Amino acid sequence: MTAGEVDVAVETRLTSVEQRYTAKRRVLVEILRRSTRPLTMPEMLEQGDGLAQSSVYRNMVVLEQAGVVRRIVTGDEFARFELAEDLTGHHHHHLVCTSCGAVADFIVPQEIEDLLESALVGVAEAHEFAVDGHRLDLSGLCRRCR
Amino acid sequence: MTAGEVDVAVETRLTSVEQRYTAKRRVLVEILRRSTRPLTMPEMLEQGDGLAQSSVYRNMVVLEQAGVVRRIVTGDEFARFELAEDLTGHHHHHLVCTSCGAVADFIVPQEIEDLLESALVGVAEAHEFAVDGHRLDLSGLCRRCR
DNA sequence: ATTTATGCAAATCGTTTGCAAACCT
DNA sequence: AGGTTTGCAAACGATTTGCATAAAT
Numbered sequence: 001m002t003a004g005e006v007d008v009a010v011e012t013r014l015t016s017v018e019q020r021y022t023a024k025r026r027v028l029v030e031i032l033r034r035s036t037r038p039l040t041m042p043e044m045l046e047q048g049d050g051l052a053q054s055s056v057y058r059n060m061v062v063l064e065q066a067g068v069v070r071r072i073v074t075g076d077e078f079a080r081f082e083l084a085e086d087l088t089g090h091h092h093h094h095l096v097c098t099s100c101g102a103v104a105d106f107i108v109p110q111e112i113e114d115l116l117e118s119a120l121v122g123v124a125e126a127h128e129f130a131v132d133g134h135r136l137d138l139s140g141l142c143r144r145c146r
Numbered sequence: 147m148t149a150g151e152v153d154v155a156v157e158t159r160l161t162s163v164e165q166r167y168t169a170k171r172r173v174l175v176e177i178l179r180r181s182t183r184p185l186t187m188p189e190m191l192e193q194g195d196g197l198a199q200s201s202v203y204r205n206m207v208v209l210e211q212a213g214v215v216r217r218i219v220t221g222d223e224f225a226r227f228e229l230a231e232d233l234t235g236h237h238h239h240h241l242v243c244t245s246c247g248a249v250a251d252f253i254v255p256q257e258i259e260d261l262l263e264s265a266l267v268g269v270a271e272a273h274e275f276a277v278d279g280h281r282l283d284l285s286g287l288c289r290r291c292r
Numbered sequence: 293a294t295t296t297a298t299g300c301a302a303a304t305c306g307t308t309t310g311c312a313a314a315c316c317t
Numbered sequence: 318a319g320g321t322t323t324g325c326a327a328a329c330g331a332t333t334t335g336c337a338t339a340a341a342t
Contacts, residue, residue: 020316022322041306052324057307059322075219077306095275106273112265119258120284127252129241131286138266140277166341168297187331198299203332205297223331 006033006087013066024051025059029068029083038072038080038094038103074137076101093135097142104142152179152233159212170197171205175214175229184218184226184240184249220283222247239281243288250288 001009010029011021031047032039039047044056060081063069068087072080074096080103085091091113092105116134124131140146147155156175157167177193178185185193190202206227209215214233218226220242226249231237237259238251262280270277286292 020321022316024323054308054325055323058309061308071221073219073221075217079306095270095273097275098278104273104275106269108262108265108269112261115258115261116254119254123252123254124241124284124286127241127250128289129243129250129284129286130292131284132244133285135281135283135285137281138270138275138277139279139281140270140275143274146276166296168341170298200300200333201298204334207333225331 001087001089003030003033006083009087010063010066010068013068014062017062017066019062019066024048024055025063027051028056028059028063032069032081032083033088035082037105038082040076040078040080042078044081072103074101074103076103094137095142096137096139097145098139099141099145102142102144106138108136147233147235149176149179152229155233156209156212156214159214160208163208163212165208165212170194170201171209173197174202174205174209178215178227178229179234181228183251184228186222186224186226188224190227218249220247220249222249240283241288242283242285243291244285245287245291248288248290252284254282 006029007021007026010025014021014025027048028044028051031044041053041056045051045053048056060069060071064071064081067084069081070084072082072094074080074094075098076096078101082088090105090107092107095104095106097103116136120131120134123129152175153167153172156171160167160171173194174190174197177190187199187202191197191199194202206215206217210217210227213230215227216230218228218240220226220240221244222242224247228234236251236253238253241250241252243249262282266277266280269275
């Protein structure tokens with residue numbers, strides 16, 4: 001999606017939750033849109049000029065509730081944020097380095113995704129669980145740490 | 147594995163990291179062995195009679211480093227712990243409730259696991275990443291919350 | 293006897309929250 | 318104006334840590 005298309009979609013989602021698409025929120029969304037991996041709070045603060053830490057945290061809650069961003073919690077010190085997959089169009093997963101905490105994106109062949117998806121549907125039913133997504137992470141050592 | 151077999155394996159692993167298999171640690175391992183799902187700190191404190199909170203946290207670090215337990219971090223307030231898979235013999239995944247934080251175990255057909263595993267090997271190589279495990283979670287609403 | 297584990301209480305630190313000023317409509 | 322968002326500083330809470338005592342070898 002182009003920046004413009006993302007903006008329109010974000011605006012729609014925020015509106016549907018009675019929230020405004022403010023200048024600060026635009027900055028945050030744009031920062032995430034440009035990134036090829038989830039970003040930590042310090043990373044977002046560094047790139048967003050003069051944004052207060054508390055505002056970023058608060059806006060992430062709002063954006064998360066509106067379905068605009070996704071929060072990634074690993075064992076690392078910081079949570080990470082990325083744009084929701086349906087805004088980027090790229091279904092992906094994460095490589096998590098157990099040494100430095102770095103998180104990178106990766107994708108698996110569509111064929112595998114489909115098999116997995118169908119297997120998970122059955123599992124969810126058996127457990128009477130209303131699934132709204134799955135998460136597949138690889139953990140290990142990244143190039144720099146190994 | 148029986149309680150006895152687990153104990154032997156745990157002792158070996160602790161020894162190899164120059165750690166002792168103390169009474170408190172035995173209690174913690176036994177609590178985890180009996181559970182069919184990962185346990186939070188409050189849950190472990192409740193079941194372990196008179197264990198100090200700090201000791202449990204400290205022992206979890208030791209047991210984790212020895213490869214005896216695995217730490218599960220979700221978006222929930224507490225981390226959760228379970229016995230390492232090679233001590234239970236059951237490779238499994240987690241259903242995570244986004245409302246109450248509950249975590250339940252599930253398994254997927256071996257055939258799917260195998261396909262997934264081989265796909266992930268390729269991904270890891272492409273990213274020059276030294277994989278030591280994968281994590282597949284389903285998120286959604288559990289029976290009680292939906 | 294010397295090292296290691298434990299309990300208690302205090303410290304840490306990412307994240308959340310209260311409040312007054314700035315902003316939008 | 319009336320309500321929302323922002324920045325600052327203080328509060329929160331899960332986890333960690335310092336230190337004195339207890340346990341293990």
